[in-house]
Amino acid sequence: MKDKQLIVNAIKNGTVIDHVPAKNLFKVITILNLDKIDSQITFGTNLESKKLGSKAIIKISDKYFLDEEINRIALVAPQAKLNIIRDYEVIEKRVVEVPDSIIGIVKCVNPKCITNKEEVKTKFSVLSKNEVSLKCYYCEKITHQDQMAIYNVNNQ
């Protein structure tokens, strides 16, 4: 029984994203466009985690990410850890880092901002990386971590 479970869980080649806060699992899926790719994906959520309380894990077969792609999830999963798998072996471990600027992905919190009125892609500079806060390039208002809303992929 234990062996069978391993077969489902382990991937031969690809990327494992661990330590995603359970509540942000679907945001991570959206940000990485995982609902648009053909690779096999398995994920588990509401798993016990000492660090996060409740975490999710995502395993994507035959898919590797560029730093700039994966760093986009730092907004919603700042403690995420990546294992790069080749031939069932972890060949590299990576952590995510909040980038200096964010294009798209996040909505500006200000309802009067041009990005919420016309079809303008959002742009932010990152003011703080621990407790993430973003300054809108257009309206100059600050969006704090707890106010962050993520666009659907189609709107990005």
Next chain:
Amino acid sequence: MHNKSLVSITDYSKEEYIKILDLAAQFEQNPNQELLQGKLVATLFFEPSTRTRLSFEAAISRLGGRVIGFADVNSSSVTKGESLKDTIKMVTSYADLIVMRHPTEGAARYASEIATVPVINAGDGANQHPTQTLLDLYSIRKTQNTLENLNIVMIGDLKYGRTVHSLLMAMSNFNPTFYFISPDELKMPREYLLFLDQHKIKYFEYKEFMPIISQADIVYMTRVQKERFSDPIEYEKTKNAYVLQNAMLEHTRPNMKILHPLPRVNEINLDVDDNPKAYYFTQALNGVFVRQAIITSILGINNK
């Protein structure tokens, strides 16, 4: 500055502020010059602001330039549902410079990305109004002979007032001490206090302006608007606490001047107008010279 849009007061450095103010002083001496001959400036006012529009148009006309545009959206195709993007795309091929006022925050920055000519922000919602800030700086320097080490008292709506926020950012280059006087509901937002902390600028917060006003070099008044209060009873209680009256000016410094971005409602009593310390009407006139300086700098035209 040449060919660069002016959207936010932080687009310019301290040196660039000084350059604009020096140039504005020259225009004050000689405001009628044919420097903009053959130049066409579009003034796009998506929301009406007679004061700002006339100031820009006076600045342009006195330099021999011409103006196209609209004074409110009812006389433009915006009412037909045209997007800002399309309006700017069309105008950018007609004019050498765009001056725009828009109710949406960030609209001017967006326009500056689309336009192939420079954009001057004449106010985008509650966000920025940089030419107002530069004329405030000009008025402060002119009345105090310096921008350095001044005591600036800001009174009224410090939460929503964009002019006080931009002035705070700009003045922070000149080692001021700020005194913020407002009701609890309209206090200076935390992000600006944080900005001052980071730049090691001294500030104090009060609810009443007596006797602090006696320390002031500059008193910057703003409107306390009824619609800003969640509780109308709170408004009724506070509205008269932030009205400046002539009798209050008795023990103020001789160099002290009162500024106000205008229009005023009742926050400065009419009996203050004749006091030599009242500077707000001259302040508005300074706007023409400052805008002449900004426009010619952006268009790369040298004042003779």
